[in-house]
Amino acid sequence: AAGVIQSPRHLIKEKRETATLKCYPIPRHDTVYWYQQGPGQDPQFLISFYEKMQSDKGSIPDRFSAQQFSDYHSELNMSSLELGDSALYFCASSPPRTGGRDTQYFGPGTRLTVL
């Protein structure tokens, strides 16, 4: 079965540079979530989109922005990168809302290293 695709899988940047992470949800999934997981930490929610509109916002720095496009893929844009931004960034998607429950399916993640 098709899974969530994230690109790139690995990214190395210098401080103060910018980075763009991409997420391609499972086909026909309309909700995308972004999570950040620092070394030895638990995943932390950043932001989510439902039907191309921002639906919820977590601990996302002002230096970061994201959007969901008409084909439902999403991009996380990160500017003025700091050393502390080094982490695994996961994207998750969930299927159309037909009932009270849903399941989020996670991608393999993008490992961002800021030097």
Added chain:
Amino acid sequence: LAKTTQPISMDSYEGQEVNITCSHNNIATNDYITWYQQFPSQGPRFIIQGYKTKVTNEVASLFIPADRKSSTLSLPRVSLSDTAVYYCLVAKGYSTLTFGKGTMLLVSP
């Protein structure tokens, strides 16, 4: 958001049944209980989800008592490849997931 508490770590041996209990005393009426498994440097993987009583799938069972203030994930006959971090999450549908401290399960030969 309902807070969850689960053991920091558990040890087991291959072939044993492992039960990981999670407490969520302030779970809301419309909250579901979901368990995820995570291997190092990989995305969390959905294991099982339930609302009440017992749910079973091909990899695990989830036991939820009537008061729903706790839940137990049961992994039958674990193998070395089940060594991972297991997260218990409580949330209503279509909401963000708040990951707490998961349980590091170590399975030994």
